[in-house]
């Protein structure tokens with residue numbers, strides 16, 4: 001018997017061969033499924049992309065965030081709906097934009113989790129919540145806080161902080177040095193978000209938590225790049241999260257920027273009056289209607305608003321509230337500096353645009369705006385068509401995220417020409433393709449505010465405008481973005497004693513969004529927006 005068994009053992013193939021054979025069978029099975037049996041196999045696209053996620057990895061990581069350009073080429077070859085990886089479709093016809101990114105009133109819309117794997121630190125926040133119902137519940141109190149009426153209420157503080165750009169530039173003018181505008185934009189963005197979030201404002205340049213080797217702006221750019229890696233290797237995020245924060249801060253200070261920001265938010269939370277006096281309110285059911293436009297007192301801070309909201313108690317724990325606060329903090333200090341760099345660059349690079357903007361602001365606000373110390377309110381700025389057009393064009397050319405995160409309609413198919421996209425299938429659209437459609441925006445890469453002026457502005461331009469997302473998960477800070485950008489531009493280019501900025505060794509490629517990461521990034525090695533400042537007296 002023993003002899004027979006040992007004979008069999010000798011005849012059996014060695015272990016590595018068995019492992020390889022099993023792997024071969026497994027891979028053949030997966031390949032067969034992906035190429036021929038999956039419901040997505042009916043959709044056109046390169047076979048390699050249908051077979052493996054490494055196709056996307058190559059363009060995303062090896063080619064440094066260039067998958068969005070490859071997708072555009074694939075659409076030219078394969079048509080308006082294509083398969084871009086084994087699990088996901090991509091569409092290019094703008095008529096589908098509002099359908100895919102729908103309001104979620106009639107159907108349950110979920111965000112496809114893949115694109116957010118790199119953001120585990122804010123796992124608990126509404127932005128990373130996949131489930132339609134839970135996302136809706138979590139977003140509601142935030143949507144109330146950031147609705148247009150409440151944002152308008154914040155205008156005096158928005159203006160007060162925007163003006164800091166002017167005073168900081170005045171101080172820097174005396175030093176005669178070259179100014180990196182991204183650092184200034186990051187600091188004022190942080191000033192604003194802490195002013196409306198917490199009881200006490202934080203001076204970002206002074207906090208121990210953020211003593212970084214380089215600037216906060218460049219640390220955030222690195223985080224946005226690394227997060228693209230982490231989408232492909234989500235298990236690394238688990239590893240990073242397992243490293244004790246103090247050790248991570250030492251090992252990889254830049255990668256740990258999220259942790260630093262979290263510590264900063266947590267410190268504010270612990271010391272806030274709102275957290276101390278918060279009572280455990282009982283659950284109130286959130287009804288199915290649209291946003292309540294409840295008017296909050298202008299002094300209400302986001303932290304107090306969340307702690308006292310109608311969310312169930314388990315949704316108002318310190319961890320949950322801190323995750324929401326960190327989300328808002330990061331969304332603001334990631335995006336505002338980038339969009340302001342793009343917009344300011346184009347205004348400075350085009351003296352005629354700068355002149356038109358300035359003269360409109362002088363006409364509207366009067367030459368002595370500064371001495372009157374008035375807030376240039378939204379209603380008044382709403383008449384500044386050229387200012388609004390510059391903001392819109394800056395947002396268009398910033399793009400937000402170049403590769404839109406995919407959505408899944410759980411309840412209804414998407415029917416398009418001969419195609420039926422089954423419920424639950426992840427499908428996305430790229431802001432890059434929508435915002436640069438030459439039929440809608442002629443000469444699409446040129447900064448032309450005129451295209452948004454009354455008379456030129458066509459409905460298709462709004463249909464295609466994708467920088468701030470669309471539907472149930474559209475940007476929460478939409479109104480804040482418009483108000484803040486307008487005020488920052490008034491502070492830089494408006495009347496009164498003001499800075500005269502001149503570009504210093506800056507080219508478009510130093511600021512342009514050309515790399516797809518967590519948000520739209522500039523190319524590696526971009527020098528950023530650098531200016532020299534001369535102080536101009538109004539009289």
Ligand code: HEM
Nearest residue numbers: 127331332335336339400405467468469473474475476477
């Ligand atoms: C120019 C600046 C900004 C741009 C271009 C931008 C762009 C976007 C885009 C495209 C989305 C949708 C993401 C997706 O589909 O997965 C989004 C979502 C979001 N944005 Fe913004 N954003 C900006 C500024 C802000 C600001 C200042 C805030 C602060 C309140 C903010 C808060 C958010 C939040 C919380 C979400 C997630 C909404 C949800 O999942 O329900 N954003 N943003």
